Amino acid sequence: QVQLVESGGGLVQAGGSLRLSCAASGRTFSAYAMGWFRQAPGKEREFVAAISWSGAGTSYADSVKGRFTISRDNAKNTVFLQMNSLKTENTAIYYCAADGSVYRDATATVKGYAYWGQGTQVTVCT
DSSP states (O other): OOEEEEEOOEEEETTOOEEEEEEEESSOGGGEEEEEEEEOTTSOOEEEEEEOTTSSOEEEOTTTTTTEEEEEEGGGTEEEEEEOSOOGGGOEEEEEEEEEEESOOOOOOGGGEEEEOOOEEEEEEO
16 A cells, blocks of 8 residues: 655745645555646546656646646655646645556556545635
8 A cells, every 4th residue: 555645735826836745655656657636626637747657757737838847756755746837727636646557657647546645735826
């Protein structure tokens, strides 16, 4: 079993920045691709960003390209999401997820992830 704990969410003005962190425990973190997803009220969970097990490959939703950056520190079993130039439409609960299989590339598919954190709220105001 793996446990994922997100942190770093909060309230920020439009145009501001936040850095989300996801601490993983319970298995060999470095062997698994990781992803960030978000869910706004009344909407389905959607892909935000993903990073391959090695960190060499990343993938982003079109809506966040150029503003968000995903990274990982395998020594600290942590994945990050740096969010810049935030917009009000980025308001959502952000979830960290771990792939269900080892040594995979970054994937945007919800079904590819076997483990999920509890989420952290990001609220962007005007």
